[in-house]
Amino acid sequence: MFNVTNHIKSETAVEKNNPQTPFSVAKGTPQNNPFSIEKGTPQKPYFEKKELGEFNPFEARRVLNVCNICGYCNGFCDVFDAAQRRPALTTADLAHLAYLCHGCRNCLYACQYAPPHQFNINVPRTLTQMRQYSDALHVWPSALAGALRHSARTALLLTGGAIALLLGLIWLLAPNTNASGFYRVVSLPVMIVLAVIPLSWSLLALTRSWRSYWQLTRPQTAVVTWRSLRLALQDVVLLRNLRGGGHGCNDVDERFSHLRRRLHQGLLIGVGLCFAATLTALFYHHALGWSAPYPVVSIPVLLGTSGGIGIVLTTSGLLMLKWRGDLTPTTRSAQTADRTVLLVLMTVAVSGLALLIERETAAMAILLALHLGGVSALFALLPYSKLVHVGYRMMALVIEQMERQSAHHQSVLISE
Amino acid sequence: MNPAPLVIIGGGAAALCAAIAARQRGATVLLLEQAPRWQRGGNTRHSRNLRIAHDTITPLSLGTYSAAEFRADLDRATGTASNPALRQLLVDESATLTEWLAGAGVQLQPVTEGRVPPSRRTAFLRGGGTAMINALYARAAALGVMIRYDSAVTGLQFEDGRVIRVEVGRGAGAWSVTPQGVIVCSGGAQANRNWWRERWGAAAAGVVNRGIPHADGAVLNLLLQQGAQAVGDPTQAYLVAVDARSPADDGGIVTRIRCMPRGLVVDAHGQRRYDEGGDTASTRYARWGQRLLQFPGQVGYLLLDAQGLREAPPALVPPLRAPDLAVLAQQLKIPVPALRETVAAYNAAVQPPADAAQALDWHTVGLEPPKSRYALPLRERPFAAYPMRPGITFTYHGVGVDTQLRVLRRDGSSFENVWAAGMVMAPNIFSSGYVSGLALTISCVSGRLAGEQNSHL
Structure with missing residues (x-):
């Protein structure tokens, strides 16, 4: 059974473990400074691909944050301007953006970072998952x-x-x-x-x-x-x-x-x-x-x-x-x-x-x-x-x- | 039997414009894209706008931008061209470009929608370069252009100034084709680590490639080996400051670090080297990219305090944060006393303006190097740092062409059936500096022209 409270708990747990963000920096590199480049080995914690059977709001935040930096897709629909008005991308913001997205999918095929790119940016899928998460959160009675x-x-x-x-x-x-x-x-x-x-x-x-x-x-x-x-x-x-x-x-x-x-x-x-x-x-x-x-x-x-x-x-x-x-x-x-x-x-x-x-x-x-x-x-x-x-x-x-x-x-x- | 095709080497904007233009004029066209299908399109994938001359007000750009003004902007920002006639041709031909692209199915974003940065000089692609690439591939395929992905050209056989054989792939999968002619649209060498090492030595290891990993300059080298004229500056590249934690290739636009004017930039010894407030325009990205190449280990750190961080734009990877400077210095492996001293000296030199609310007017006094704008003290905890590296965007090294885009030989004559378009010939037009939207305009204009030269095939 899908349990809403578990999801909320897991979200806060993730936030606690990652006081700022879900991305950490690779440490212990051969060079004297901690930021060396290794071709073909992306920084795992950040670029890790996730198979999101279970929705993780952090993933939606990561994806839309990339969109807020890039901004190329703002001519497709209202989602991208609305996301730029909400740089914090709170759960409430994501719930709004998820339903503002009608799933036209233009932004997936136009994305230079779409899978299999390691950034793995898939806005329609991420927002579909957010809709499912949000629906479960608001269903009455919650049981x-x-x-x-x-x-x-x-x-x-x-x-x-x-x-x-x-x-x-x-x-x-x-x-x-x-x-x-x-x-x-x-x-x-x-x-x-x-x-x-x-x-x-x-x-x-x-x-x-x-x-x-x-x-x-x-x-x-x-x-x-x-x-x-x-x-x-x-x-x-x-x-x-x-x-x-x-x-x-x-x-x-x-x-x-x-x-x-x-x-x-x-x-x-x-x-x-x-x-x-x-x-x-x-x-x-x-x-x-x-x-x-x-x-x-x-x-x-x-x-x-x-x-x-x-x-x-x-x-x-x-x-x-x-x-x-x-x-x-x-x-x-x-x-x-x-x-x-x-x-x-x-x-x-x-x-x-x-x-x-x-x-x-x-x-x-x-x-x-x-x-x-x-x-x-x-x-x-x-x-x-x-x-x-x-x-x-x-x-x-x-x-x-x-x-x-x-x-x-x-x-x-x-x-x- | 099928006629020998016009072979187009490359798969970005120049290649597609060449393929479409030639196919529309009846040529049999074979396009060889080195990348797999999902990564097709060269660095056009990462682009967004085109610089276009327009004498009238259009829905795509604000106001007007005459060919003379375009030309003057190029002369100012990129110096003189090795081929002034070609520069003039580019500027003139840019005037009809958006209409031609729209006819090929490319969507542009009208400024009246209010969603693109107001720009008089450039027109914006709806959805960016990848959307454009998709539209052009769809049009090329509909016109009957033969498209082969995963097809790197590994050899060009010449005979009497003509290409007689194009070799594709290596090993068991290798094949070859006899072409009528070849249009080389294979871009620069910006993804080639060996190229960097030859020019920059050990510093090459500290550079990130912002674009696709396929731009290795292999075909450019093949042409140079066959006696093609080299143009441009082989020692230079266009570099931009990017997050040091970016992937080695293909990070594109989102890896840029943007808010240097709001903080302090120090090197691995904790020392400031330049005036962070000196350039607050979009030219600062490239300015810092060049500077970072000279930093020890090619790494710099942008320091911000909590207030600066609140005002900073969103970034791909969040900065490193620490409750105080000592902890931050340890995280960055910078000597703690050096960083403390740098920040203390800076804070002591900060001079508030008459109107303290004008962040722009804050500056330092008696500090070397100075910070001439936005010099607000770094006091509010926590402190944060973005590690930065130079990110290579393109190289300034290519082959010489005439105004028909035929590739020239070192003796000044041209190859009979070899043309070049896009960034592989862009150094004929500019070989230092850059202005926004230029690369895409050069690619589309030269691609179209080279394609049109091949109507007889």
């Missing part, structure tokens, strides 16, 4: 950090469990012959309970996690303004930090492409359409008294169908990119977490579309269990999967805009 750590197992358990629960309910409860359509199999109150309970829990957990992150990373001097919120929203819509230098991300290797950025936004639109379909259906049911299932040419079905198709296409695309992609800029566990969420979303979308096609047949009950179980699990997974990034990343973007405004404000004051 569930392991659930986040082992995202595939968690998703499998929750999705499988929810589907099994629904199948059990359908099997146990006799069909309600008075109701029509889906409600014949699962009554509306049961559906609502299966959605509302996980969703309420998740909203509570997300609020706690996101608030704890905000308290750690928010700037002490700058304030949230409408302007910073508006600009941050614009950054979300355009995924400005995923454009790299303008040619796009390094989706699978050193070539540039905008595909990942577009697929991500396509997925967002697909999920939005499905959510709109659900809201419209709720409105039909409660305000207008029209009961599901709705005809094929109706607003909920059209919205849900287009959203579902969108999700299937975009998740397939993203899964393909992840499958083909270079593992250097990321970690295996982050890759697994990404794939897990994509597969859950795909399950929900595919079962929803199948349900539409087969809703008049005997397969309906099983498909309904798959779909509702998937949705219920998706809600429960919000704080314990990759999906938690939504809030963290938005906060990082708001903080970046706040700082830029206050930096601009200060430069105006100075020039006056």
